Amino acid sequence: MTKRDPLFAIKVEDVVKSYAEVMVLRRIKFSLQPGEVAVILGANGAGKSTLLRILAMLTQPDSGSIDIYGNDIAKNGPQVRALTGSVLHSPMLYTDMSVRENLTLFAELYRLKNIDTLIEKNACKVGIQSRLDHRVRTLSHGFQKRAALARALMHKPQLLLLDEPESGLDSRSVSYLENVVEEYRSSGRTILMTTHIIEHALEIADKAIVITDGYVHLESTTTCLNKSNILSAYSHTFPKTSGDL
Amino acid sequence: MTKVINLIVSPIALSAVLMGTTLWLIFVWVPTETNQGAVQRILYLHVPIAWGAMMGIIVVSAGSFLYLWKKNEIWDRLAVASAEVGVVFGGLALLTGMIWAKPVWAVWWTGEAKLTTTLILFFIYVAYLMFRAYFPPGTQRQRLAAMIAIIGAIDTPIIYFAANLWSQAHPPLITGPAADSESSLGTSLGVVLLASTVSFTLLFILLVKMRYEIRKSEDEIKHFKRNHQLDSAVLNNISQARGTS
Amino acid sequence: MKLFNYGLALLIVCVGLVVHDLPSLVLAQSTPLVNGIIVGIETNDNDQLITFVVSDSTGTLTTFKVSDSTKYGLENQAGDRWVTSHKDGSEEAARRLSEHQERFVPITVSYSEATEDSGQITGIATSVVDREQGKLETNLGYIFAVFAITWILFFAYIFYMGRKQKVVQYEITQIKASLK
């Protein structure tokens, strides 16, 4: 029922989120165009993961509005989730089922067709085809993360949300990740990821969003950024009085 | 001088005077009932307290419903305040009823429908308060607690119906002479009961108001803590903007 | 702490009234009465009532013998009242009383010539009727319990809230001080 707005892949306006006495996100505002690969930077506890969870619709913001490809996420939840693929902190797989069983289950939940070929294809993309029939419990962390990535890719989402995808991965896994990012960039789809490895972020991303103290501190293309001015944006992350009276 | 006047016309003073008058009515003014004797005077305490408990439940479910609808914290505060006071009244209603039943019905407890319903509701609202105590703070806690309150309210008629059907299948040990026989007191009973109900209603409102005020102060402290962080964040934001551009 | 004082005042008023009014609550009783439910019935071979045992609200058992002059005023389940003396209806009396026993209907027995034998009270019943009069003396404890529990609980709750309020107040003053 809603037409996609080609101007914005994500449009976040004045998003506020607080937990009890801590206000994690104060007034987050930014937007991404389709085809952009953006990275959210910020110190630990800056609210990167919370923001990603809100975009993935696992957490409700206290206030503010979010549009994803022209859909208001508060109203068109299922449509937005069909456009979005997410790999968050934990792999979120059933550990007593094999990778194939996990992928089949989620393919059914996403109502996909030709599930078997789809699974094979996506398994190749992340290099997990040899482990398809292993139980998730027996796999290493890197393979579990790759399986989670395969699940997020299966329904060809327009927007991919990745929460620290490279943490704990070996170089082979990271190279699969980079291939996925390249594929997204070239096909005009959007990626929003968080990371704490600034150099790597500047290499692969087109755009950086720095969150400090619950605000978007810096929203800029990566070409005019270097590590030092990002770090200087970090430096005020911990205000002297935060948390206390 | 104004302080004295304020004290005299304050609701607390009014409530105290009313309660004193009620006690005078119960112990001195109203004649002793012939069927049950002096113990019948418990009625003037038991019935208004039970009424207060019922009022508590009505206010909790109304407040919870309004909170879910309007998302305004005022209603959540009202709900939790009246749940707490309602549990105190409900526990007292059960206790006074049991003490009254012993000399009149010769048992502490029977499976009569009203008793069973009151007991189960008491447990549901105790669970409501415990849930609030155990759940991590935040808006989700308020939302879920409101749902529990509403479930309890919807369950009430079903519990009453079931308990009624059950007590028909298992005739209660003793059907109360207090409930069945006409009273020898006539209108004086009504007068004292009315006075007592008014005093206890006022006491209920006072207690809820007091609990509400405490809750409000707690919320204000919480908000203040957040806003305090906000101030320092705003300052940081400004200085940062100067530094980078 | 306004509410604290309020609770204290109410408690004093309550206790004062009870003490002041104690004599008028204890109504003197001319004939000895027992209120309670029937826990045992003994009949002779002709199904005529001989004795029955009543348990009052404190659990004390009293055995009653019946004489020809014993009067009955007992209702059946339908509410029909049956009034007669023992001479004219001792079988019906046994029937009605055992029905009362099954339904746990409380009765009032006035009696004379009570004898106590090793803790067991035995009396000769003069009238056996559906519960009419409370045995007022035994009830005072219950009234006292109800009022005491009610006010103690309210008092405790008010006290608890007062404590909570104090904590909140303290925190607010701390915040105000830190702002200066």
Next chain:
Amino acid sequence: MRESLAVIWAIGRKDLLLETRNKDVIVAVSVFALLVLMIFTFAIDINQVNAKLTGPGILWASIAFAGVTGLNRAFALELEGNTLEALMLAPISRDLIYAGKMFGNFLFITAAQIIVIPIFAVLFNLAVLRWEMLVVSLLTTIGFSAIGTLFAAMTIRVRAREVMLPLLFLPVVTPLIMAAVESTSHVVNDSSWPEIYQWIQLAIAFDIAFIVISAFIFQQILED
């Protein structure tokens, strides 16, 4: 509609698959229920006279207590790998997740009853295996799983989850337990259908009320 049923079936089938692998829930529920039954046979000297009187109550008390432990387990399973969030990421409405989990819980409690009720019949020497009993246990299980799934999802983040779930669950399902106990005692007393039916009606009303409410509010439960 067909798509929704497919989703519910997929979630329920996943629960069954996991169950065949680690046998967490059904074994726990039925062993627990049997233990409660056994304790009662010691606590109350069961004989021909009082079996009909006490049996139905004991049966449903044991199933209710065992059911709560099972519901706790069934949700703990989703917590282990944060998989509930994976379900929440799928483009399906949240009431389908509820229906799927409820379906799984329904299967577990039913399976446990299939084990427990015949053993109960033997221990208490009661003829409960009649078709009316099928209706009773079906309706009760539906109600248990409807409320249980809802409260299990609500208490997921509560500190004392194992305590909180029964505290919420048991008072709310009291009418349903009454209905189950009464209709079971009609069944063992060989009563006619109309006598059982008034209790069946109560169970039906309860089930409908709570399935509707649960589906309505489940939307909001999962997000924090």
